Amino acid sequence: MADKHHKEERTFVIIKPDGVQRSLIGEVIKRYEKIGLKLVGLKMGVTTPDMVEKHYTLDPEWMRKTGEKTIANYKKKGQEPPSEDPLEITKVVLESLKRYITSGPVIMMVWQGAHAVGIVRKLTGATEPLSSDVGTIRGDFVLDSYVMSDVAGRAVRNILHASGTVEEAEDEIKLWFKEDELINYRLIQEAILYDVDLDGILE
Ligand code: ADP
Ligand code: MG
Numbered sequence: 001m002a003d004k005h006h007k008e009e010r011t012f013v014i015i016k017p018d019g020v021q022r023s024l025i026g027e028v029i030k031r032y033e034k035i036g037l038k039l040v041g042l043k044m045g046v047t048t049p050d051m052v053e054k055h056y057t058l059d060p061e062w063m064r065k066t067g068e069k070t071i072a073n074y075k076k077k078g079q080e081p082p083s084e085d086p087l088e089i090t091k092v093v094l095e096s097l098k099r100y101i102t103s104g105p106v107i108m109m110v111w112q113g114a115h116a117v118g119i120v121r122k123l124t125g126a127t128e129p130l131s132s133d134v135g136t137i138r139g140d141f142v143l144d145s146y147v148m149s150d151v152a153g154r155a156v157r158n159i160l161h162a163s164g165t166v167e168e169a170e171d172e173i174k175l176w177f178k179e180d181e182l183i184n185y186r187l188i189q190e191a192i193l194y195d196v197d198l199d200g201i202l203e
Contacts, residue, residue, distance in 0.1 A: 006114040007194050011163045012172040017104035019159035031123050036193050041110035041182045049098035058171045063090040096155035108176050124162045
């Protein structure tokens with residue numbers, strides 16, 4: 001990213017099948033759009049278990065980190081995690097994710113703009129909807145929890161996937177989009193977001 005302007009940062013988002021079924025496509029797009037990000041790639045499709053596995057294993061550390069996050073979340077609430085071994089937890093989560101994300105159509109999107117990765121994560125909210133802040137998409141539109149998903153033996157339903165880091169975003173965009181499916185264009189509002197001098201407004 002060092003040689004790129006801030007406004008060139010890109011992130012990858014999936015509206016998961018529950019988001020599509022809850023009729024939240026417009027709501028999600030509205031929130032990312034209103035903050036000033038630019039939509040540069042968009043498609044709808046039904047994905048495969050193989051793609052879901054590839055997606056979540058792009059980062060070799062994802063299994064460990066997600067397991068650790070789950071354990072910490074249980075402990076913070078004074079609850080017993082299903083296992084003390086992060087990898088054991090994520091092995092089960094990955095299988096559940098394959099069923100979840102292939103269960104219906106999904107929307108795949110690439111959003112671009114300054115701090116796109118961090119801004120989209122902030123608007124999306126924390127992984128477990130029970131703990132996501134009010135005002136975030138997950139905090140406002142879904143009531144799931146690890147306790148509920150564990151009892152049912154399924155993945156936690158939280159409407160969205162959003163890349164966690166710039167590197168993760170770059171790998172995920174390459175996995176889900178071909179170069180010619182991404183559109184380079186100027187959005188008029190970028191002048192007010194990024195231009196150094198705001199000349200040309202007053203007549
Ligand atoms: P995020 O989507 O917020 O980046 P992770 O990358 O840690 O979260 O996990 C990917 C997805 O796996 C989550 O969005 C959620 O759907 C599911 N998930 C993560 N941890 C668990 C868990 N402990 N139990 C059930 N599902 C989980
Ligand atoms: Mg993640």
